[in-house]
Amino acid sequence: METAWVRRVLVVEDQPAMRVLLCDMLAHRGFEATGAADAAEATTVFAETDPDVLLTDIDLGSRPSGMELATMLTGLAPHLAVVFLSSFPRAAEGAARLGPAGAVFVSKLDVTSADVVVEAVEAALSEAVPPAPTPARTSPLAALTRRQIEVLALVARGWSNAEIARERGTTRAVERSISRVFGRLGLGADPATNPRVRASAMYLAEFGSTS
Known part of the structure; x- marks a missing residue:
């Protein structure tokens, strides 16, 4: 249907x-x-x-x-x-x-x-006028599902996994979801960087401040 x-x-x-x-x-x-x-x-x-x-x-x-x-x-x-x-x-x-x-x-x-x-x-x-065609731009967040973007928005706000779990399910499920987000963004390979900080920066660059 x-x-x-x-x-x-x-x-x-x-x-x-x-x-x-x-x-x-x-x-x-x-x-x-x-x-x-x-x-x-x-x-x-x-x-x-x-x-x-x-x-x-x-x-x-x-x-x-x-x-x-x-x-x-x-x-x-x-x-x-x-x-x-x-x-x-x-x-x-x-x-x-x-x-x-x-x-x-x-x-x-x-x-x-x-x-x-x-x-x-x-x-x-x-x-409202449809936007004029513009050169395609690939968002770094294009690989994420809508739910994953919603979780990333909470990460960018500075929420802990426990705080996100109170809104989005169990802590274990949230941890798995965030891990998948980091994987899809290619942030898990470099131990010298903090994937949470980098993922937050990518979200803020795309959507602006979450405050």
């Missing part, structure tokens, strides 16, 4: 109640919505979920702002559709002028139903 494609939305909003509301609205309309409280958390979630749409408040209460986050993430994924949220008209003007091409703006005051949010997301998706 063919699995239906579920579109993923990364919701970045520093107000917890609004963030939960937006995620619930989208989930009830068939989207897979994941929330983040700020740009730093959003960067990690982006690497883990590979979203189709970024729905972000412009003012996140800290830097980077939502507009700066959108510029950074669309640089990594030009196909990413963007919807900006704000209660301030001047912020909307700045987003329209400086934000990614095709971005859609929604006033928070207009978010009275799921229809408003879904229509904005659909409009942004229709505006």
